[in-house]
Amino acid sequence: MKLEEAKQQFINSWGAFGTNWGINRTMAQIHALLLISPDPLTQDDMMETLNISRGNVNMNVRELIDWGLAERVILNGERKEYFTAEKDIWKVVKQIVKERKKRELEPMLQLMDKLEQTEGDKKDRHVKAFMDTVEGIKKLGKHADKTLDALIKAEEHWFVSNVVKMFK
């Protein structure tokens, strides 16, 4: 397969993949494009390569920056803005984990704390089932939170070498 075709496949798949994870297709495609670009790109470059409008590029690049996955780059005497993405996949994964944890896991745990205060007699099967579920989610969520904190601080080396230990 030639490079151009391979790139296209990579970008399309990354986009489809993102879709499954609640990330919009274009944002994922722009990310893919930046990942495989040796040099920073302008918004016009992205418009052209992905065949999308200026507004679309602009909004999704901003979103990528919000997620900490891309950044603006000032180039010597150039007037236009350039953008790059973090290339180290381990760092990319950690950054996504960090953001989703903050945006989703933490609010969810707060909700569980609140729902844990629900009034009612625990002898009532309905109250019991509800409380058990809330407690179960809270307990596991707290552990996941700590585990992900460890992951975020870890080096790739740690992760890779621990794969073996985990099987013991």
Add this chain to the structure above:
Amino acid sequence: MKLEEAKQQFINSWGAFGTNWGINRTMAQIHALLLISPDPLTQDDMMETLNISRGNVNMNVRELIDWGLAERVILNGERKEYFTAEKDIWKVVKQIVKERKKRELEPMLQLMDKLEQTEGDKKDRHVKAFMDTVEGIKKLGKHADKTLDALIKAEEHWFVSNVVKMFK
């Protein structure tokens, strides 16, 4: 807060949460409803509680069953079908991980294997950047695959106790 209000909040939040993860709102809501129901429910129960159509319940219940998160239950002399969900959150998480791994991670790794065969001179910066990205994803993905296999086989106890060890 009263039980009914708490249930509503739980169901709505679980639905919104699912949405962020590429799972449709209704499927997540049905799952939430089954999680907190001490007894199995019929499709009519779900239609009424969630205010959705029969077709919608039917399709999403089937989807939950596909994901291994719910199952049909035959009740003594009843004519209608009943449904329940796995209540153990650790098992629920493992099941979701198992399915997503199979549906998404594995196909992605296959694609990386294929893209790794791309023709081209590695001295070309564009070829190099592409190949480095593909290799990076492949390498990390393979490790994630193994780690998740370990997780899927693990007991909750293992997970919970390992949180501490991971910090060392």
Add this chain to the structure above:
DNA sequence: TAATATTTTCAAAAATATTTGAAAATTCAA
């Protein structure tokens, strides 16, 4: 078997999410 209850299907409608493109705002060079 026929009558009734229940479940499933799926085309069309509705809801939601994404994208466009042109106007407004901003930045920069002279």
Add this chain to the structure above:
DNA sequence: TTGAATTTTCAAATATTTTTGAAAATATTA
């Protein structure tokens, strides 16, 4: 400053996903 280049915004258009509801299929009982 001014004016051209560039970026940003956002209402409207488009695309995608989800939901409905009624007809068809299936299952159950008498």
